[in-house]
Each structure stands twice: as structure tokens, then as C-alpha cells.
Amino acid sequence: MQADHAARVVIIGSGPGGAITAALLAEAGVEVALLENGPNLPLNSCPPFSLLEMTQKYRNGGLTPALGRQKIAYVEGCCVGGGSEINSGLYHPAPPEVLERWRTEYQLADASEREMQQHFSACEHDLSVSLMPSPGPAAGEKLQKGAAALGWKALEVPRWFKYSPSPAQPNHFRAERQSMTKTFIPRFLSAGGRLFPETRALKIFQKSGRWTVRALAADGQEKNFVSEFLWLCCGATQTPALLRRSGITKNIGNTLQLHPTVKVVARFPDVVNSRESGVPPHQVKQFAPRLSFGCSISSLPYLALTLIDAPVRAEELPELYSRMAIYYAMITTSTTGSVRPVPGFHDPHVRYTLRHDDLHELADGLRKLCELLLAAGAETIYPSLVGGPIVQSADDLQGIPAALDPARTNLMTIHLFSSCPMGENNNVCAADSFGRVHGVSNLYINDASLLCSAPGVNPQGSVMAFARRNTLHFLSDFRK
Amino acid sequence: MFSVTISALCYSILDELEAPSGPIDYTRRNNVVRFALEQHARMPDFLRGPVTVVAILFSLHGFLKMGVPYHRHSPAARRVHLLSWKVSRFGFKRDFVRLFESLSRFGWFSYAG
Numbered sequence: 001m002q003a004d005h006a007a008r009v010v011i012i013g014s015g016p017g018g019a020i021t022a023a024l025l026a027e028a029g030v031e032v033a034l035l036e037n038g039p040n041l042p043l044n045s046c047p048p049f050s051l052l053e054m055t056q057k058y059r060n061g062g063l064t065p066a067l068g069r070q071k072i073a074y075v076e077g078c079c080v081g082g083g084s085e086i087n088s089g090l091y092h093p094a095p096p097e098v099l100e101r102w103r104t105e106y107q108l109a110d111a112s113e114r115e116m117q118q119h120f121s122a123c124e125h126d127l128s129v130s131l132m133p134s135p136g137p138a139a140g141e142k143l144q145k146g147a148a149a150l151g152w153k154a155l156e157v158p159r160w161f162k163y164s165p166s167p168a169q170p171n172h173f174r175a176e177r178q179s180m181t182k183t184f185i186p187r188f189l190s191a192g193g194r195l196f197p198e199t200r201a202l203k204i205f206q207k208s209g210r211w212t213v214r215a216l217a218a219d220g221q222e223k224n225f226v227s228e229f230l231w232l233c234c235g236a237t238q239t240p241a242l243l244r245r246s247g248i249t250k251n252i253g254n255t256l257q258l259h260p261t262v263k264v265v266a267r268f269p270d271v272v273n274s275r276e277s278g279v280p281p282h283q284v285k286q287f288a289p290r291l292s293f294g295c296s297i298s299s300l301p302y303l304a305l306t307l308i309d310a311p312v313r314a315e316e317l318p319e320l321y322s323r324m325a326i327y328y329a330m331i332t333t334s335t336t337g338s339v340r341p342v343p344g345f346h347d348p349h350v351r352y353t354l355r356h357d358d359l360h361e362l363a364d365g366l367r368k369l370c371e372l373l374l375a376a377g378a379e380t381i382y383p384s385l386v387g388g389p390i391v392q393s394a395d396d397l398q399g400i401p402a403a404l405d406p407a408r409t410n411l412m413t414i415h416l417f418s419s420c421p422m423g424e425n426n427n428v429c430a431a432d433s434f435g436r437v438h439g440v441s442n443l444y445i446n447d448a449s450l451l452c453s454a455p456g457v458n459p460q461g462s463v464m465a466f467a468r469r470n471t472l473h474f475l476s477d478f479r480k
Numbered sequence: 481m482f483s484v485t486i487s488a489l490c491y492s493i494l495d496e497l498e499a500p501s502g503p504i505d506y507t508r509r510n511n512v513v514r515f516a517l518e519q520h521a522r523m524p525d526f527l528r529g530p531v532t533v534v535a536i537l538f539s540l541h542g543f544l545k546m547g548v549p550y551h552r553h554s555p556a557a558r559r560v561h562l563l564s565w566k567v568s569r570f571g572f573k574r575d576f577v578r579l580f581e582s583l584s585r586f587g588w589f590s591y592a593g
Binding site for chain 2: 050051055060061063064071300301302303304305308314315317318342345346347349407
């Protein structure tokens with residue numbers, strides 16, 4: 001097998017897991033080649049949450065459904081920096097009770113709250129995780145107002161954003177998301193790492209103790225990348241798909257988890273939305289981890305999409321837009337799905353079917369979210385249900401069914417994980433406590449696939465903290 | 481067949497979105513059609529073929545009802561045919577219309593200027 005490129009370590013995937021792995025290894029003097037399926041674009045190559053971003057940076061243009069008895073639309077980044085280039089930058093460390101459950105159920109070693117603290121702190125520092133320096137968007141304040149009226153717990157979630165005073169407007173701040181192309185990718189390149197964008201890994205195999213990645217390169221040619229160590233950081237759907245396509249299947253792709261989410265549009269009597277609003281970083285955690293409520297991007301195209309089943313005339317939307325905002329209810333569930341390659345095709349089949357109790361939880365979440373928004377002063381709420389009720393008063397909440405009908409509910413998620421869980425429990429875990437694939441030498445996973453179960457919060461902080469921990473553990477062995 | 485069917489389908493959906501008063505914004509509509517066709521090319525490869533087949537079925541079904549394929553129906557006949565698929569008891573018909581309704585709505589308001 002002729003090598004087109006050789007390195008001590010090859011990493012596939014440059015999202016939050018892959019970027020931090022690549023930067024730390026390169027800075028430690030390891031020769032690293034980083035392969036990325038998507039293009040290498042600057043963070044500001046397109047407006048955030050725009051049609052252009054969808055076509056430039058989303059996998060399959062954002063048309064990625066998890067199929068089952070219901071369809072759940074999900075999105076993944078497909079560009080250098082992965083999901084960090086397209087998400088809203090909300091940061092949560094994994095809750096202590098989640099880490100404890102991973103320790104007991106998955107026999108995950110050395111990952112207590114105390115042991116993980118240094119890794120979360122380092123990521124917070126490297127990504128400039130911080131609160132907003134000024135009051136947030138009005139849609140977020142509405143959520144806080146509703147929570148205060150009901151006595152529910154609300155918070156502003158810190159984000160990986162850098163804020164600088166606007167020279168033009170006093171008391172205004174310019175916010176810059178600290179995505180991977182702003183942080184770890186430049187560090188990786190400065191340390192001498194080699195980046196191969198638009199290079200799609202087709203298959204991996206090991207021969208004579210060395211790993212080969214057969215990849216389709218940007219020039220349309222198949223290339224072989226040969227290395228001693230191989231790290232897969234392609235995300236919760238692509239990592240298991242690549243492994244299974246390559247014949248590595250034990251506990252791979254059988255336990256995909258996600259945070260099912262249902263949305264509503266709330267109309268207020270006053271202005272809550274503008275082109276500059278972005279995603280307000282406010283959430284209501286009164287019922288966490290079971291239920292969480294928060295704000296979504298509420299640009300005009302997304303409002304039009306979320307109102308697809310609502311009796312709102314399209315030509316009225318530009319006028320109503322400033323008084324409308326999108327909110328979500330998200331549930332945490334242990335329901336699992338699967339990821340399987342489809343013979344003859346590149347894209348994997350993601351299968352996920354909600355259980356009946358999940359549909360009850362979603363209905364409960366929807367009802368509580370409407371209650372919250374009514375308390376915040378919303379005059380009309382449009383749940384994203386086909387033929388669903390319009391909520392204008394507490395009495396209307398009775399129109400929300402006890403369990404959502406999967407055929408009539410528009411469900412989505414942006415959080416997928418746990419398709420290759422880590423830990424020493426060989427019955428369920430694909431990799432050991434530090435990401436090394438069980439039963440295979442010199443093969444590692446370091447992305448959202450590793451998280452043992454749904455964390456109930458935005459997972460990127462946990463993905464990065466575990467990726468840092470696993471990489472430092474690898475380096476300590478590597479140096480020996 | 482596929483492209484002209486999707487183009488006609490998007491135009492029917494956009495008839496509902498564009499204010500009835502005033503001239504038809506062909507540039508914006510054509511941008512939406514182009515976006516919908518490009519998104520079809522981007523979707524997961526194992527879904528692309530089935531969506532193409534359903535689009536052809538959609539047009540042929542129109543042919544059986546009216547004697548001409550969907551893209552040659554009058555605007556009123558297109559609306560009736562679209563609605564019959566939108567509320568069909570067959571999930572694949574509803575899903576097909578839903579996909580292009582979603583793309584058309586998102587595209588229409590993205591190209592609003």
C-alpha cells in the first residue's frame with residue numbers, strides 16, 4: 001500500500017473534539033495530519049444562521065433526518081471547525097450527577113467532578129467563556145420575566161464569545177464567537193500541523209501495525225494517509241459510520257442518544273426581535289435535567305419555517321417579525337437509536353424512535369413552555385404541531401395532547417452523542433475510559449460519540465473537556 | 481422531468497407566500513427554485529433517489545388526473561393537486577410536499593433582501 005501522506009498521528013474530523021486533539025498533539029511536538037470532510041472557511045464567510053451558512057457549512061445542507069416512527073431533523077457542521085462554526089456557543093460543563101452516573105453505569109474511570117474540573121477550566125479559558133457584558137436580547141429577557149413570575153429557575157448561559165466595546169455605539173459590545181477556526185485550528189497550524197480540508201475518509205484499515213485512511217481528496221483523487229496512531233473525531237454519526245464501514249462494529253453505533261426538541265413561536269405586544277438579536281443565551285432550568293427551555297434563532301426565514309403549520313399569513317410576517325420569537329422545550333431521555341452505513345452509499349442511516357413516555361415528556365415540556373411564555377406576556381403562542389392548538393390563555397393549554405402525536409409534531413435536535421460510549425464496561429462501551437477503541441490497537445475516538453449518555457445540557461463543553469483529558473492521557477503514555 | 485416538476489411545485493407554494501397584489505418577483509422565485517434543487521443535490525445520497533422517484537410520481541399522478549404532467553397544469557389545478565398530496569393518508573406524499581414547502585419558505589424569506 002503506497003502512502004500519499006504519512007504522519008505519526010492522523011486525525012479525522014476538525015470539530016471541537018478533533019481541533020483540540022490536533023492542537024494539543026501538535027504543540028507537544030507530535031507530527032499530525034488533520035483530515036476534514038468539509039471546506040476550510042473563515043468564521044465570517046457567511047452571516048450566522050443564514051441560507052448561505054446552511055449551504056456552506058452544514059452537512060447535507062442541513063437536510064439530515066433521524067428516521068424512525070417519527071422524523072427528527074438534526075444538523076451537523078461539515079467544515080473546518082465542525083459544529084463550533086455554526087452553533088450558538090452556549091457552554092455548560094457536564095453536571096456532577098451525570099459524571100457520577102457515567103462512573104457507575106459505564107465504569108468510566110478518572111472522570112469525577114474534581115478530576116474533570118481542570119479540563120473544563122482550561123477549555124473555559126481557551127475559549128474565553130463568559131457572560132454577556134450588557135443586557136441580552138429582549139426575547140431572552142421575556143423568558144427570564146416569565147420564570148420570575150412563576151418562581152422558576154432561570155439563568156444566562158455563558159458562551160465562548162469575546163466581547164469588545166463598539167467604537168460607534170456607547171454601551172454596545174461587539175461579540176465574536178470563539179469557534180475552532182478562531183482558537184484551536186490556528187494553534188494547530190502554528191505548531192506545524194498539516195490540515196487537509198475537503199478530504200473525505202472512506203475507510204480505515206490496519207496493516208503491519210500501521211493505520212491507513214483511504215480518503216477522497218479535494219482534487220477528486222483517492223489518497224492513502226498512513227500513520228502509527230489514528231484518532232476519529234468525526235462526530236456522533238460519522239465516527240460510528242466510518243468504523244462500521246471498516247468492519248469495526250463491537251458496541252459501535254448502537255446507542256446513539258439525542259435531546260429531542262419541540263419549538264413554538266410566541267407573539268408579544270412589544271418588540272422582542274431584530275436582525276441583530278442572534279440566539280439569546282437564557283434558559284429555564286426549573287425542571288432540568290428532565291426538561292429545559294430556551295431561545296432559538298428567530299430570524300425571518302426561521303420564523304417562517306417554524307410557523308409552517310400556523311394560520312399566519314406569510315405576507316404579514318415581515319410586519320409581525322419584530323414582535324415574534326422562537327422558543328424551545330428540550331427533553332433528556334435515555335432512548336437510544338442507531339447509526340448504520342448504507343451499502344453502496346456514503347451517508348449513514350440514522351435511526352431513532354421516541355418511546356411513548358418521551359412523547360408524554362415532550363407534551364409536558366410544551367405545556368410548561370407555553371405557561372412560561374404566557375407568564376412572560378405572550379399574547380399568542382403557536383406550537384409547531386400540525387393542526388395544533390393556538391395558545392392565548394391558560395385554558396388553551398388543555399388543547400395540547402397528553403402525548404404528542406409523532407406524525408403531527410415537528411421535532412428537531414442539534415445535540416447528538418453517545419454512539420460509541422467510553423468506559424470499562426465491555427458490554428456497552430466501544431472505547432476505554434480514555435477513548436481507545438476496545439480490542440483494537442492505536443485507534444482512538446475523541447468526539448461527542450464518546451459521551452456515555454445524554455448530558456441534559458449543551459454537550460460541546462463536555463466534548464472538549466473529555467477530548468483534552470484523553471489527549472493529555474495519550475501524551476503521557478506516548479512520552480514514556 | 482424532475483427539475484421542471486420541482487420548479488412548478490415551488491412556484492405553486494410561492495403563490496401562497498407572495499402577496500397577491502403587485503407583480504410576481506420572478507428573480508426571487510427562481511432563486512428559491514435553484515435553492516430547492518441544490519438542496520436536493522446535497523441531501524443524504526440514499527434519500528436523493530427516492531425523492532426523485534416521488535417527484536416523478538407526483539407529476540405522473542397529475543398526468544393521470546389532467547392528461548398533462550404537473551408542470552403543464554393551470555395554477556388552480558396545480559394548487560388542487562398539491563393540496564391532495566399535502567393531506568394524503570400516505571406519509572410519503574405528505575413528506576414530499578412538506579420538504580419542498582419547508583425549502584420554499586426558508587428560501588423565500590432568505591431572499592427577501
